[in-house]
Amino acid sequence: MGLLLLVLFPAGAAAVAYFVRSARLRLGLLVGTALLHLASTARLWADPVGPELGGWLAVDALGLLVLTLVSVLFLVVAVYAVGFLRTEPPRGGRVFVSGLLGFLAAATLVAVSHHLALLWVGMETTTLSLAPLIYHRHDRRSLEAVWKYLLLSSVGIALALFGTFFLAAAQTSGRPLLLEDLIAGGARLQPALLRTAFTFLLVGYGTKMGLAPLHAWKPDTYGEAPSLVAGLMAGGLTSCAFLGVARITQVTMAAGQAAFVQPLFLAFGMVSLVVAAAFMIGQPDLKRLLAYSSVEHMGLLVLGLGLGGVGPYGTVLHLVNNGLTKGVMFLAVGNVVLVTGAATREAARGILRRLPVSGVLLLLGLFAVTGSPPFGLFLSEFIILKAAIAQGHLMIALTVVALLAVIFVGMGAVVLDVIYSPSEVPTRGAGESLLLVAGPAVLLLAVLVLGLYVPPPLNRVLLAAARGLGVTP
């Protein structure tokens, strides 16, 4: 399937889903689109297609990585949504499915667009398509969450547009704002304008990633959005935002501006880790806990970029691991919410007895998300630490280890408490069906496999993706 079609068919499905009256048909459309999307993405691994629309759409290693991550996560979320919407009142079914499919189309556009202004259009669309889904419960708390999300993300993304125009102004040769030409003509970009562009784009897309101190919307949004939407955001939306940051990094690295870029990444990375650690200790709400965990992992991603050496390789591997693990955690917590009505510690206590499969997923997911062996995040965090030591940033390496230990204890205390304490809140609803646990279990298995063995085709793509993000020798 061509790239343009890969963007357009989920968009078409989103439009159709809004007008389909039968809920069964609508959910069939959702899962069918997700399956077809994943199959087409898998085909791109086997035989890559060339650039389309005069180079505006193309697939490179980094884009393919994000596209695949989003596609896998989306299929899992789509299957979960079938189980989720069965237990929820019918309200919002049409908007819900439409919004999800719209997100898939927009995220695909972000992953395959090599025109940086087109990438901006896709990014803004991902933001907007999920906004109605955050307001799914239609109460005051979710209203506050969607307001903060919309306002902060929109301002962030407006600054990214500002940065994109600065980048256009910095360019003196080649087709305007086309990634390949920007990289090839890197040496001829005007340095002052390029640095301004980078700063605005980092702040803009960094807001969408949720790097501290630009993360204010994140805990509220993840806390109030339905768990599957929060999972899609923490695994998919943030990965798209990271891709925006990675694109401008490719350009600035090609222009030989590493000395300007790397300290900024290190600062954002360290601040994110510190903020995450501080707010995770004693956090009473599981979804907010996961939101701060997301801040932590976004910090690690930019830290890897800032370190150089093998850091970028660690970053792209961590991107994949983090995306998959966030899916496991949010969907497991989502099952807790379905039977107790809340994600607080009090509500979730005794979960292992009430929801054995979700309880085990949550327990194993805890070890995965905190970077314990043998899960994939251990490997990628280890590579990032190795980069820190190899590049002579010993203080950073030690601080990161200390902060990761604090996060492990803080997160472990909360999750182990809810898993092993006796239950206090009565259970409602049907419990866990196969639809609600199969997806997260598959994701967890994938994270486990990635910790033990990175398949050679994936490794080739990871290496190719990391190449443009480091200093080219």
Add this chain to the structure above:
Amino acid sequence: MSGLHELLLLCVVLTNFWVLGTTRLSSTIRATAIQGALLAGLPIALHPGWSLHTVGLAAGTFAVKALLLPAFLSWAIREAAVRREIEPLIGFSASMVLGAVAVALSFGIAQRIPLQESNSSLLIPVALATVMVGLLVLTTRNKALTQVVGYLLLENGIYVFGLSQAERVPFLVELGVLLDIFVGIFIMGIVVFHINRAFDSLDSTRLSELKD
């Protein structure tokens, strides 16, 4: 035509001050509508000679920023009992002074930006000033609706800056940007409407339940 775009840009600055100084929400919306119409005139004034790009951009901007969005925002506040901005974080006269400081700063900064070609010496300063005033309104006003207007000013400033790069940004992409901004503000307007119903107020300071 060379004088026309300078005149339009000066009027854009005046509408910024209008937004900063007014207390009535309906008057704020009218100011943004007029600013939208001024912005729609800019591409034609800057690039004389009728091309699909400039005329299409002008028409799209006029439709979205001068007609649709103001009409929609007026609908969103029609039900609200409170029609005035009360007790902003920074008073009205103080924010006018800050707006003037922003304009002065913008001229200073614009001289340091090494742009290769510029159609008008006023374009970059006015763009920067509008961005700053937008951020000022966003951060110091309490009404959710006024914050939406602040966001719109921010986007308008970026649009003016983008006009200096108009040859490099394809028409299709500009339409995409315009559409995204329209949908974004449309959704914000719906949220404002719901805030008004849920809290009996457009005051975004009431939105303070979620915290750590």
